[in-house]
Amino acid sequence: MTQTKYILSERDMPRQWYNIIPDLPSPMNPPLHPGTRQPLGPQDLAPLFPDALIEQEMSSQRWIDIPEPVMEILAQWRPTPLIRAKGLEKALGTPAKIYFKHEGTSPAGSHKPNTAIAQVYYNKLEGVKRIVTETGAGQWGSALALACNYFGLEAKVYMVKISYEQKPYRRVLMETWGASVTPSPSTETEAGRTILAADPNSSGSLGIAISEAVEDAANRDDTKYALGSVLNHVLLHQTIMGLETKKQFEMAGDSPDVIIGCCGGGSNFYGLAAPYFLDKINGKDIDLLGCEPAACPTMTKGHFHYDFGDSIGMTPLVAMHTLGHSFVPASIHAGGLRYHGMAPLLSELLRQKLMRAEAYGQVECFEAAITFARTEGIVPAPESSHAIRGAIKEALKAKEEGKEKTIVFLLSGHGHFDMSAYDAYLSGSLKDFELPQENIDSAWEAIKDLPEAE
Amino acid sequence: MTQTKYILSERDMPRQWYNIIPDLPSPMNPPLHPGTRQPLGPQDLAPLFPDALIEQEMSSQRWIDIPEPVMEILAQWRPTPLIRAKGLEKALGTPAKIYFKHEGTSPAGSHKPNTAIAQVYYNKLEGVKRIVTETGAGQWGSALALACNYFGLEAKVYMVKISYEQKPYRRVLMETWGASVTPSPSTETEAGRTILAADPNSSGSLGIAISEAVEDAANRDDTKYALGSVLNHVLLHQTIMGLETKKQFEMAGDSPDVIIGCCGGGSNFYGLAAPYFLDKINGKDIDLLGCEPAACPTMTKGHFHYDFGDSIGMTPLVAMHTLGHSFVPASIHAGGLRYHGMAPLLSELLRQKLMRAEAYGQVECFEAAITFARTEGIVPAPESSHAIRGAIKEALKAKEEGKEKTIVFLLSGHGHFDMSAYDAYLSGSLKDFELPQENIDSAWEAIKDLPEAE
Numbered sequence: 001m002t003q004t005k006y007i008l009s010e011r012d013m014p015r016q017w018y019n020i021i022p023d024l025p026s027p028m029n030p031p032l033h034p035g036t037r038q039p040l041g042p043q044d045l046a047p048l049f050p051d052a053l054i055e056q057e058m059s060s061q062r063w064i065d066i067p068e069p070v071m072e073i074l075a076q077w078r079p080t081p082l083i084r085a086k087g088l089e090k091a092l093g094t095p096a097k098i099y100f101k102h103e104g105t106s107p108a109g110s111h112k113p114n115t116a117i118a119q120v121y122y123n124k125l126e127g128v129k130r131i132v133t134e135t136g137a138g139q140w141g142s143a144l145a146l147a148c149n150y151f152g153l154e155a156k157v158y159m160v161k162i163s164y165e166q167k168p169y170r171r172v173l174m175e176t177w178g179a180s181v182t183p184s185p186s187t188e189t190e191a192g193r194t195i196l197a198a199d200p201n202s203s204g205s206l207g208i209a210i211s212e213a214v215e216d217a218a219n220r221d222d223t224k225y226a227l228g229s230v231l232n233h234v235l236l237h238q239t240i241m242g243l244e245t246k247k248q249f250e251m252a253g254d255s256p257d258v259i260i261g262c263c264g265g266g267s268n269f270y271g272l273a274a275p276y277f278l279d280k281i282n283g284k285d286i287d288l289l290g291c292e293p294a295a296c297p298t299m300t301k302g303h304f305h306y307d308f309g310d311s312i313g314m315t316p317l318v319a320m321h322t323l324g325h326s327f328v329p330a331s332i333h334a335g336g337l338r339y340h341g342m343a344p345l346l347s348e349l350l351r352q353k354l355m356r357a358e359a360y361g362q363v364e365c366f367e368a369a370i371t372f373a374r375t376e377g378i379v380p381a382p383e384s385s386h387a388i389r390g391a392i393k394e395a396l397k398a399k400e401e402g403k404e405k406t407i408v409f410l411l412s413g414h415g416h417f418d419m420s421a422y423d424a425y426l427s428g429s430l431k432d433f434e435l436p437q438e439n440i441d442s443a444w445e446a447i448k449d450l451p452e453a454e
Numbered sequence: 455m456t457q458t459k460y461i462l463s464e465r466d467m468p469r470q471w472y473n474i475i476p477d478l479p480s481p482m483n484p485p486l487h488p489g490t491r492q493p494l495g496p497q498d499l500a501p502l503f504p505d506a507l508i509e510q511e512m513s514s515q516r517w518i519d520i521p522e523p524v525m526e527i528l529a530q531w532r533p534t535p536l537i538r539a540k541g542l543e544k545a546l547g548t549p550a551k552i553y554f555k556h557e558g559t560s561p562a563g564s565h566k567p568n569t570a571i572a573q574v575y576y577n578k579l580e581g582v583k584r585i586v587t588e589t590g591a592g593q594w595g596s597a598l599a600l601a602c603n604y605f606g607l608e609a610k611v612y613m614v615k616i617s618y619e620q621k622p623y624r625r626v627l628m629e630t631w632g633a634s635v636t637p638s639p640s641t642e643t644e645a646g647r648t649i650l651a652a653d654p655n656s657s658g659s660l661g662i663a664i665s666e667a668v669e670d671a672a673n674r675d676d677t678k679y680a681l682g683s684v685l686n687h688v689l690l691h692q693t694i695m696g697l698e699t700k701k702q703f704e705m706a707g708d709s710p711d712v713i714i715g716c717c718g719g720g721s722n723f724y725g726l727a728a729p730y731f732l733d734k735i736n737g738k739d740i741d742l743l744g745c746e747p748a749a750c751p752t753m754t755k756g757h758f759h760y761d762f763g764d765s766i767g768m769t770p771l772v773a774m775h776t777l778g779h780s781f782v783p784a785s786i787h788a789g790g791l792r793y794h795g796m797a798p799l800l801s802e803l804l805r806q807k808l809m810r811a812e813a814y815g816q817v818e819c820f821e822a823a824i825t826f827a828r829t830e831g832i833v834p835a836p837e838s839s840h841a842i843r844g845a846i847k848e849a850l851k852a853k854e855e856g857k858e859k860t861i862v863f864l865l866s867g868h869g870h871f872d873m874s875a876y877d878a879y880l881s882g883s884l885k886d887f888e889l890p891q892e893n894i895d896s897a898w899e900a901i902k903d904l905p906e907a908e
Contacts, residue, residue, distance in 0.1 A: 003464060004530055010457060076458055076537070076831065083530070087604075105559065107831035109870070149828050150541075169623075169873035176827050176876050373630050374603050377530065377561035416563070416870035419623035422630050 004086055006248040008079035013071065014243035016063040017236045018274055020345070023062065023281055028348050029319030029453045032306065037451060040316050047218050048225040050126040053119060056233035064236065066118070073117050073150055077106045078240070082248035082408075087375035089395070096398035097254065098391055099408040101245050101272060102378070108173075110381065110413030111268050112143030112228055115237035119226045120147040129222040130154040134184065134209030136264070137163050137335030137383065138170025139413055140228030145179035155179035156223075158186065158212045162203035163335040170417050184209040191215050191312045205328050206264075206339045207311030214314050229265025230309060230343045238271025245408065246275050256286070258394050260409035262386035263290040263299065263357070264336045266343030269387075272410040273355070280354050288355035289394070290346070291386040293365075295433050296329035298322060298342045299350055299357035301440055306451040307341060319453035320347040324443030330433035332362045333421035334382040340443070358390060361432040365389045366425040369415070381413035382421055458540055460702040462533035467525065468697035470517040471690045472728050474799070477516065477735055482802045483773030483907045486760065491905060494770050501672050502679040504580040507573060510687035518690065520572070527571050527604055531560045532694070536702035536862075541829035543849070550852035551708065552845055553862040555699050555726060558832065562627075564867030565722050566597030566682055569691035573680045574601040583676040584608040588638065588663030590718070591617050591789030591837065592624025593867055594682030599633035609633035610677075612640065612666045615658035617789040624871050638663040645669050645766045659782045660719075660793045661765030668768050683719025684763060684797045692725025699862065700729050710740070712848050714863035716840035717744040717753065717811070718790045720797030723841075726864040727809070734808050742809035744800070745844040747819075749887050750783035752776060752796045753804055753811035755894055760905040761795055773907030774801040778897030784887035786816045787875035788836040794897070812844060815886040819843045820879040823869070835867035836875055 021028070030039040045054045056064060066074075085098040103111035123131055131153055135141025141157040148155035157179050164171060164183040171181045184204045185192040191211035195202050202208070210227070217225035227234060249255050259276050261269025269290045280286045292299055299321045307322040309315035322341040329338040342350075349355050362382070369385035371392065372378065380388060387409040398405050415422065424430040475482070484493040499508045510518060520528075539552040557565035577585055585607055589595025595611040602609035611633050618625060618637040625635045638658045639646040645665035649656050656662070664681070671679035681688060703709050713730050715723025723744050734740045746753055753775050761776040763769035776795040783792040796804075803809050816836070823839035825846065826832065834842060841863040852859050869876065878884040 004526075005464070007461060007463070009461070010459070072458075107833075146831055150831070168877070169870075172873040172877045172880065173833065173870075175880050176824065176833055176873075177831075178828060370630065374632060377600055377604070377631075379561070379627065379630055414870075416623075416627075416868075417873075419626040419630075419871075423622070423626045426626065426629050 004084045006082040006251045008244060008247055010075045012247060013075060013079050014240050015071065016065055018239040018243060019059060019062055019064055019236055020274055020277055021232070022060045023278055024348065025281060025352060028344060032317040032451060034308065034313060034315065034317055037317065044316065048214065050122045050128060050224060052122040052125065053233050056236055057231055067121060070118050070121050074114065079244045080105050082245055085376050088372060091371065091375045092392065092395050092399065094395040094399040095402065095404045096395040097406045098395055099256070099406070100411045101241055101408065102411050103241065104378065104411055104414030108139065108143040108146045109416060110139040110143065111238060111241060111271065112140045113146055114240055114271070115228065115234045115267065116143040116147035117150065118237045120151045120153055123224050124151045124153060128153065128224045130156065130220070131224055131226050132156045132213045132216045133226045133228065134158045134206060134213045136160045136206045136338055138167055138174065138417065139336050139381070141181065142170060142173045143228065144226055145174040145177040148179065149177040156216065157181045158184040158209040160184055160204040160206060160209050160335060162331045166420060167417055173417065184212050186212060189215045194312065203331055205311060207325055210310040211312040211314055214310060229267040230341065232345055235267050235270045235343055235345050238267045239274040241271040241410065242274045242276065245272060254406055256408040257405040258287045258289060258407045260289045260291060260387050260390045260394065260407065262337060262383050262412060263292045263342065264339050264383060266346035268410050268412040270343060270346050277349060277354055289390055290355055290357045291390040292357060292359050293332055293334055293337045293386060294359040294361045295332045295435055296323070296338050297359040298340065300359045303444060304347060304351050304453055305447060306453050307447050309341060317450060318344045320344045321350060322447070323440060324447045326446045327439065327443035330435070332433065333418060334362065334386065336383040337386065360386055360389045363430055363432050366430060368392050378411065379415040380411055381415045382418050384412045387412070458538045460536040460705045462698060462701055464529045466701060467529060467533055468694050469525065470519055472693040472697060473513055473516055473518055473690055474728055474731055475686070476514045477732055478802065479735060479806060482798060486771040486905060488762065488767060488770055491771065498770065502668065504576045504582060504678060506576040506579065507687050510690055511685055521575060524572050524575050528568065533698045534559050536699055539830050542826060545825065545829045546846065546849050546853065548849040548853040549856065549858045550849040551860045552849055553710070554865045555695055555862065556865050557695065558865055558868035562593065562597040562600045563870060564593040564597065564835065565692060565695060565725065566594045567600055568694055568725070569682065569688045569721070570597035570601035571604065572691045574605045574607055577678050578605045578607060582607065582678045584610065584674070585678055585680050586610045586667045586670045587680045587682065588612045588660060588667045590614050590660045590792055592621055592628070592871065593790050593835070595633070595635065596624060596627045597682065598680055599628040599631040602633065603631040610670065611635045612638040612663040614638055614660060614663050614789060615656070616785045620874060621871055627871065638666050640666060643669045645768070648766065657785055659765060661779055664764040665766040665768055668764060683721040684795065686799055689721050689724045689797055689799050692721045693728040695725040695864065696728045696730065699726060708860055710862040711859040712741045712743060712861045714743045714745060714841050714844045714848065714861065716791060716837050716866060717746045717796065718793050718837060720800035722864050722866040724797060724800050731803060731808055743844055744809055744811045745840040746811060746813050747786055747788055747791045747840060748813040748815045749786045749889055750777070750792050751813040752794065754813045757898060758801060758805050758907055759901060760907055761901050763795065771904060772798045774798045775804060776901065777894060778901045780900045781893065781897035784889070786887065787872060788816065788840065790837040791840065814840055814843045817884055817886050820884060822846050832865065833869040834865055835869045836872050838866045841866070
């Protein structure tokens with residue numbers, strides 16, 4: 001029997017996260033205070049995050065210990081398998097070897113608990129009783145609900161309205177773990193009411209939901225805020241995936257030439273890619289490819305510029321690839337990729353040309369998802385299907401060029417809660433959205449006066 | 455870090471299935487031809503099954519090799535983990551140790567692919583082009599769709615109408631893997647038309663769907679039938695779970711005193727329990743507990759008697775615990791447990807007092823499911839929640855008696871496609887059904903004249 005999956009034992013789980021910041025060829029632009037526009041100090045973040053996470057956010061330490069209680073919970077499903085996609089390879093007739101890291105095996109069905117567990121742990125340690133957050137497709141919200149449930153904290157989730165309506169079962173999943181879920185924009189916050197006043201039919205966006213959650217947290221002493229992507233400490237927690245993957249490739253006696261992930265806020269691709277970014281910085285020839293939706297082409301059509309993380313302008317200003325915080329993407333099924341910006345750290349790596357990006361329409365992504373489901377058996381999340389699309393494209397290119405190469409992509413989650421999207425695709429009613437240039441231009445116009453990044 | 459999960463390597467996967475039949479203290483009643491009522495010969499099953507499966511169905515060989523191509527596919531997710539439910543233990547404050555074997559990790563989300571892969575393989579080997587089957591909750595149908603997809607066979611699934619309506623996403627899952635799905639009773643078969651003539655609003659049952667699938671298969675030369683439970687060869691294929699579990703308990707340095715599973719047709723409980731049944735036959739003190747729904751109490755209120763496997767009376771007569779083939783259970787959410795009979799092999803083990811059975815209402819099962827989801831993080835299928843209910847009951851009994859004991863149950867599948875049921879439970883609208891004694895009496899009355907079993 002030829003081996004197809006590579007499983008590390010619990011003993012071989014990485015015990016430290018990898019922080020790439022001290023290894024960057026040139027430093028990042030500092031986040032700025034939204035009022036003073038001066039570099040942010042730790043105290044500016046104190047209303048939103050516990051001290052330990054603020055420290056990680058600003059840390060220049062290369063290796064950071066994973067606390068034992070976090071390891072204990074992660075070990076319930078980690079290390080996750082690295083799987084050789086032989087069925088997919090065969091169907092494509094490619095000389096390339098395709099591997100995927102399967103993060104759909106967590107209880108919440110995605111990579112998101114990797115950071116949710118860590119974040120809730122540090123909050124609990126500092127006496128926080130309640131955590132608020134936003135969620136798009138519901139993957140992050142359910143991960144936070146799961147984590148809060150483990151540590152006995154209250155969870156409140158603002159869920160992007162289009163997903164709340166399209167994916168009621170993600171709401172039920174969060175409620176099963178005891179969380180309270182509100183569709184966003186809501187009337188519960190000033191931010192939500194502002195959006196609804198301008199557009200009563202707003203289907204919401206991650207940026208809007210972030211505004212609501214941040215406002216909720218800032219207004220209550222017992223409450224902190226948690227973000228599922230974008231920030232340095234979130235990306236840090238996801239590096240456990242890439243560190244495991246490196247060890248698993250050693251087991252397999254192989255090494256990847258191409259690293260692929262889908263990009264919404266950037267944490268899943270970064271989490272897989274981090275140790276390979278370091279290899280690239282050190283001169284190794286590695287192709288790092290981030291795949292984003294054509295309906296929200298942050299990296300391929302956005303600007304590297306200072307912008308707000310939310311839609312209202314409450315958060316610090318960060319230097320990132322952004323379409324502008326007023327940009328509202330079309331209602332694609334990959335709700336988790338509908339974010340106007342990109343993690344500052346990943347944006348910096350893109351700016352330094354250590355990675356590249358491509359944008360795909362949702363129809364071609366669902367086509368890739370079906371190919372994957374029918375060759376590998378696993379039904380992927382619509383978000384992850386962007387990475388599959390990228391991997392298939394690379395494998396077909398290898399076939400055309402007659403090149404053997406090794407491709408790895410992150411299967412960030414399963415699609416069990418997205419079957420209505422599959423139904424739409426299989427029945428032929430799924431469509432691509434056109435993105436008018438004027439939408440891009442007007443959102444960019446609105447942030448041009450914010451500080452320029454270097 | 456204390457270990458909570460026990461993972462075998464692919465190398466340690468069992469390479470043979472275990473057949474308990476030669477080890478039974480007394481032999482089973484033979485299946486009878488529905489017309490002649492004489493013991494069945496292999497040729498009687500030839501229209502429905504390939505020769506290799508008929509041979510397994512009637513085999514008295516103790517160990518049967520798992521074919522290499524079946525191993526290759528199973529190894530994509532097997533061996534499945536054995537997990538110590540420390541969170542649940544702590545919440546219950548029990549001195550008992552609780553383990554579960556997690557079969558929700560397969561691509562179809564349940565234990566069903568263990569037999570589906572094997573069955574489709576043998577069909578393919580004998581040139582079959584198309585396989586028909588029935589499905590209740592959709593777990594079996596999706597497993598068969600997955601297996602047919604792997605081997606390139608056409609799959610046609612008659613899905614119990616109540617589940618087809620309550621669980622549209624299971625249908626989409628089957629379609630994602632390329633299967634064609636029809637709600638049963640349908641107008642496509644004589645059997646379906648008969649049922650609809652008597653009750654146009656029939657919500658269907660497994661027994662009815664079996665009649666339709668058997669008729670479909672019998673009428674086409676290129677087509678065979680596949681059953682997801684009940685038959686000897688199906689139970690045989692599931693023993694891989696119990697064989698793995700035994701090895702995993704060796705890794706854990708522990709051994710179970712109580713073995714628990716939910717029972718619809720009987721294959722999941724049997725698959726876990728088979729090697730422990732042998733220990734019990736050999737004199738070891740082991741408690742084997744099958745958990746069934748109060749709405750379909752085959753083992754606790756049925757009779758050990760010859761009966762048809764389907765609702766119309768087309769299949770062979772088998773000696774089993776049965777409520778009578780005309781019994782139609784209430785529309786509980788655990789659609790996979792709505793079967794009037796019980797696997798003849800498991801029924802025989804019950805008759806020989808090698809196991810015991812309990813029946814639970816669906817409300818107490820969902821309560822157990824929520825407890826499990828909130829302590830172990832995993833959302834179980836409604837079917838599996840019956841096993842959890844049993845395990846919690848046993849753990850609380852151990853607490854009352856101040857006894858240390860080791861409990862293991864089979865988590866037969868996850869509940870990602872059952873969130874509407876969780877929604878009903880969490881919103882308080884889920885109810886138990888009363889089962890009128892007259893329903894039991896009249897179904898029993900209708901089979902009294904069939905041959906008696908010994």
